[in-house]
Amino acid sequence: NLSDKLDKAFHILKGHGKITEVNVAETLKEVRRALLDADVNFKIAKDFTTKVKEKAIGQDVLTTLQPGQLLVKLVKDELTELMGGDVVGINLSGNPTVILMSGLQGSGKTTFSGKLANYLLTKKNKKPLLVACDIYRPAAIQQLYVVGDSIGVEVYSEPENKNPVEIAENAIKHAKANGFNVVIVDTAGRLAVDEEMMNEIERVHKAIQPHETLFVVDAMTGQDAVNTAKTFNERLNFDGVILTKLDGDTRGGAAISIKSVVNKPIKFVGTGEKMDAIDVFYPIRMAERILGMGDVVSLVERAQEQFDEDEARKIQKKIAKNEFGFDDFLSQIQQVKKMGNMKDLVGMIPGASKAMKDVEIEDDAFKHIEAIIHSMTPIERSKPALIDVKRKARIAKGSGTKIEQVNQLMKQFEQMSKMMKMMQGPGGKNLMKMMGG
Ligand code: GDP
Numbered sequence: 001n002l003s004d005k006l007d008k009a010f011h012i013l014k015g016h017g018k019i020t021e022v023n024v025a026e027t028l029k030e031v032r033r034a035l036l037d038a039d040v041n042f043k044i045a046k047d048f049t050t051k052v053k054e055k056a057i058g059q060d061v062l063t064t065l066q067p068g069q070l071l072v073k074l075v076k077d078e079l080t081e082l083m084g085g086d087v088v089g090i091n092l093s094g095n096p097t098v099i100l101m102s103g104l105q106g107s108g109k110t111t112f113s114g115k116l117a118n119y120l121l122t123k124k125n126k127k128p129l130l131v132a133c134d135i136y137r138p139a140a141i142q143q144l145y146v147v148g149d150s151i152g153v154e155v156y157s158e159p160e161n162k163n164p165v166e167i168a169e170n171a172i173k174h175a176k177a178n179g180f181n182v183v184i185v186d187t188a189g190r191l192a193v194d195e196e197m198m199n200e201i202e203r204v205h206k207a208i209q210p211h212e213t214l215f216v217v218d219a220m221t222g223q224d225a226v227n228t229a230k231t232f233n234e235r236l237n238f239d240g241v242i243l244t245k246l247d248g249d250t251r252g253g254a255a256i257s258i259k260s261v262v263n264k265p266i267k268f269v270g271t272g273e274k275m276d277a278i279d280v281f282y283p284i285r286m287a288e289r290i291l292g293m294g295d296v297v298s299l300v301e302r303a304q305e306q307f308d309e310d311e312a313r314k315i316q317k318k319i320a321k322n323e324f325g326f327d328d329f330l331s332q333i334q335q336v337k338k339m340g341n342m343k344d345l346v347g348m349i350p351g352a353s354k355a356m357k358d359v360e361i362e363d364d365a366f367k368h369i370e371a372i373i374h375s376m377t378p379i380e381r382s383k384p385a386l387i388d389v390k391r392k393a394r395i396a397k398g399s400g401t402k403i404e405q406v407n408q409l410m411k412q413f414e415q416m417s418k419m420m421k422m423m424q425g426p427g428g429k430n431l432m433k434m435m436g437g
């Protein structure tokens, strides 16, 4: 599913101590593939990754301590934005407030009408009336009665009348006369969009002038959902989208595409058949769900809190002047350590505990590195080039490590310095910008 795929994409970054623009590009390519697999429209997925890439470069992702995590956060923020950013509630003005349900048959209109009535009754202190305008199947009217009974909400119907416009108008009169302050009009839907159905709902819409016209769509229908949304929006200019059947393993891709294509907010989601399986749509939560990030968000927030910007700036200056040494390396390690216990951190990354099962994580993974650096003289720390074989042997002995471990650290340090220098070349605009150059 999408979460697994994105997990894999981000894994490309997690494994790397160093991040290059190539890494970022590769990861975003995977992100795009994952979005496409989840039925997100091609152009939307492409625009999305382009935008994230631009932001990543603008925000110096490459020069931060935890570039992978910052990229995860960028992707999440952008995804949240794509799905509407803020929560948009329903308009409850008007007395009574008239709400019209639209959508294909089986999308979940009748079920959602009940859920919404129940929500308004129990959470918003309203007195709702349910109206049966699906006059083609007697079973449909019956279904609304069952729903209404289960939540203690009155249902208005005229089984002998075959004109949904009249029924809806009469229901509003009935509501006014009997103190109902919300009227929820459930309508008929065909299996696919057809002219007759569209004309009918358009007539009802025009006659009752609803305060809220909601388009109900089955999240499991993927790309089709987008086309249906487009058609209904052209005819009804609806106010919001209800995404049903988001329970279980449903892909969230439709949410992204629909919002982008019709530019209407998703207002609620349905997450089950029961009357309380309704949730206000939070774009940020949906983004998290799509990314399958779980605790990663808080992890990233922690990283950002702990990341000492002044320290970073100081180090960037040293790199620029070719003065980056082991003392700076040590201070970077201390920054990372401030974020917490390595085992905890790894455990917070989805999929990482699986991937890391063969790797023994020490409680203090940096213990040896710190010991080695502490065994170096100040001169050695600031001029690592001085460290020859003889000095290495002394350092190993002093730190209680093996000479191979010293060699390994020297190699890591060399690679890191090389990468840092590279970032000051033509591809290092970010670094220069960060330094105010
Ligand atoms: P309508 O034809 O648009 O009125 O759709 P219904 O409300 O009759 O729903 C069609 C089917 O989908 C029914 O079996 C509902 O129980 C089911 N359904 C509706 N909403 C949800 C949901 O959020 N989750 C799940 N799992 N099933 C739902």
Ligand code: MG
Pocket: 106, 109, 110, 111, 134, 140, 187
């Ligand atoms: Mg129905």
